[in-house]
Amino acid sequence: MKGDNYMYIKFDAKSINESVARMTVAAFMMHMNPTLDEIQDVKTAVSEAVTNAIIHGYPETDLVNSKEGECSEKNEIEMICAQEDETLKITIIDKGVGIENVEEARKPFFTSKPDEERSGMGFAFMETFMDVLDVESRVGKGTKVTMIKYIERKDEQ
Numbered sequence: 001m002k003g004d005n006y007m008y009i010k011f012d013a014k015s016i017n018e019s020v021a022r023m024t025v026a027a028f029m030m031h032m033n034p035t036l037d038e039i040q041d042v043k044t045a046v047s048e049a050v051t052n053a054i055i056h057g058y059p060e061t062d063l064v065n066s067k068e069g070e071c072s073e074k075n076e077i078e079m080i081c082a083q084e085d086e087t088l089k090i091t092i093i094d095k096g097v098g099i100e101n102v103e104e105a106r107k108p109f110f111t112s113k114p115d116e117e118r119s120g121m122g123f124a125f126m127e128t129f130m131d132v133l134d135v136e137s138r139v140g141k142g143t144k145v146t147m148i149k150y151i152e153r154k155d156e157q
């Protein structure tokens with residue numbers, strides 16, 4: 001798929017928006033003629049990154065249990081989807097608490113919330129399902145997760 005395309009969305013850090021992000025990215029990549037597996041991989045990776053931003057980035061508004069309207073204006077998540085030819089790049093940004101040790105956080109089974117039935121596999125899934133995963137974070141400033149997937153062109157095979 002030649003050409004380029006871009007989309008930017010910003011949404012409240014509420015758990016209901018995890019599915020919004022997942023469906024939006026699926027719609028964005030559709031014209032790249034992906035396989036069902038590729039769509040599923042990207043949706044899963046986005047879901048993990050957005051869930052992390054909601055739950056870990058903004059812990060005091062862990063929104064599974066919070067009431068409507070409790071979310072302050074600042075608790076927002078940005079998602080940028082950019083396509084350039086066969087490359088799909090997705091960036092998910094929160095301005096939350098940040099990660100102290102990114103290397104440790106990325107390790108499989110590492111979780112800072114073992115008591116909340118978290119398995120510590122989010123970053124491991126992002127790494128497996130995408131071709132590139134980059135995590136930048138600053139304590140007190142927030143976290144930026146960049147993921148790339150190469151969607152091979154099927155229309156000329």
Ligand SMILES: Nc1ncnc2c1ncn2[C@@H]1O[C@H](COP(=O)(O)OP(=O)(O)OP(=O)(O)O)[C@@H](O)[C@H]1O
Nearest residue numbers: 052053056057105111112118119120121122123143
């Ligand atoms: N956006 C973020 N802001 C702050 N901390 C984060 C963020 N994303 C991840 N982390 C930290 O990195 C750790 C590892 O994340 P990962 O997604 O791999 O596991 P998890 O979220 O704890 O468990 P699971 O994803 O399996 O439910 C988290 O426990 C958390 O401490």
Ligand SMILES: [Mg+2]
Nearest residue numbers: 048052122123
């Ligand atoms: Mg996670």
